[in-house]
Amino acid sequence: MSLRRLSSLVPTAVLVACASSGEPSPPPVPVFFDAGEVPCAYTVVGQVAEETAPERDFERLARRVLGRAGARRGADAVLVERGGLTVERIDFADRPPGDQRITVEGDLLRYSDASCGGGG
Secondary structure (H helix, E strand, O other), X not given: OOHHHXXXXXXXXXXXXXXXXXOOOOOOOOEEOOHHHOOOOEEEEEEEEEEEOOOOOHHHHHHXXXXXXXXXXXXXXXXXXXXXXXXXXXXXXXXOHHHOOEEEEEEEEEEOOHHHOOOO
C-alpha cells in the first residue's frame, strides 16, 4: 500500500475510532407507576425530568424515556406516581408539530436490599 493511500485512510480511521469509542448506554431501569409495584424497599435518591416529544401512550413514553435517564444516573428504578401526575393544557399553536415537547418527571430509586437487583 502506498504512503499516499495510507495517509488518506488515517483521517477515516480516526473518525471511526472516535465515533465508536463512546461507552454503550446502560440498559434501561424499570419504571413503576405506583409505589406498591416496587418489588423492594427503596430510598428516593433524586428526581429526573426529561423533555421529549409527546406520545399517546404515556406509560410507554415514560418507560422508554425515564428508564434510560434513570440508568444513566445510576438508579435502580424510577417511580412515576399517577396521583402526582398533573396534566396542564398546553397550547401548541405557536410551535410546528415536530417541535412539540413535554416534560416527564419521576423519582430516582435506589433499592435498600442489594439482592433485589440493585446496587443496595
